Amino acid sequence: MRKVLALLLVLAVGAGFCAVLAKIPFGTDKVDVANHYMRKGVEETGAGNIVTSVVVTYRGFDTLGEVTILFIVAIGLGAVLFVEKRPAGEQKEEASLIVRTGSKVLFLPIILLGVYIFVHGHLTPGGGFQGGAVMASGFLLLYLAWPRHRAGRRTFSAVESLAGVAFVAIGLLGVACGVGFLGNFLPLGTRYALLSAGVIPIIYVAIGLKVGAELAGVVANLMERE
């Protein structure tokens, strides 16, 4: 009986999805806003990657909201999982030689890739969120290889807080310069150069560090908890 009910429910939800998807005109003309972003985006923001120009400039306030949500999630997890002092005499198993050697070789390239992704956020695909996640996966590898060492949780929270403050401070500087919250008050520079697109690279570095420190802190908290 329950299975029949579940099947009926799934079918009803599926029918709803189909009905909605059938109405969405995929691949037809875009609305005015999307057209504006595609035609004027590069010119107005100086960012070669239109996705970034939307995420950081046109919809910068939404991005601040997303970063805030992630921050609250990390705080909540830290509060639930926090252990002040681990019981004495507790021994963790050492990881195998292959994992330890692999992490030594791979850790720095992974961090470098993450930094590359968010520093070039305005030029190539990817940005603060992707780069931060890649960096956090590097720290995950480190924790898997050396479960006994727990360096860095304080550093993570410090980096996270500073990056968050930097993000909001840049937004407020925009207000002070008269271009609105998170507006661009720097010269756009040469298009497609690394130092171009005004405040976008600065904001993306802040977002990248913040997301990376937050996710790495989440992983560190989870590994710590027995």
Next chain:
Amino acid sequence: MTIIQAVLISLMLVAAAATSVFKDLISAVVACAAVSLLASVLFYLLDAPDVAMAEAAIGAGLTTAIFVLAVVKTQRHEG
């Protein structure tokens, strides 16, 4: 839809079904990661490299690690 996309989508369906069928939770988590990985390849083929990167790093990487940690610290088999 090209043949590659059709193959990817059918593999995703198989992996998604496997996720719900497996009783061993670690296997289920790996199948779940496979769904994310295939989805990220599909996003790349659909000209959305930004989304593909996020899906690969978060969906296939970090989420899997967090699930595995949770399973290791609770029970491995669904009872």
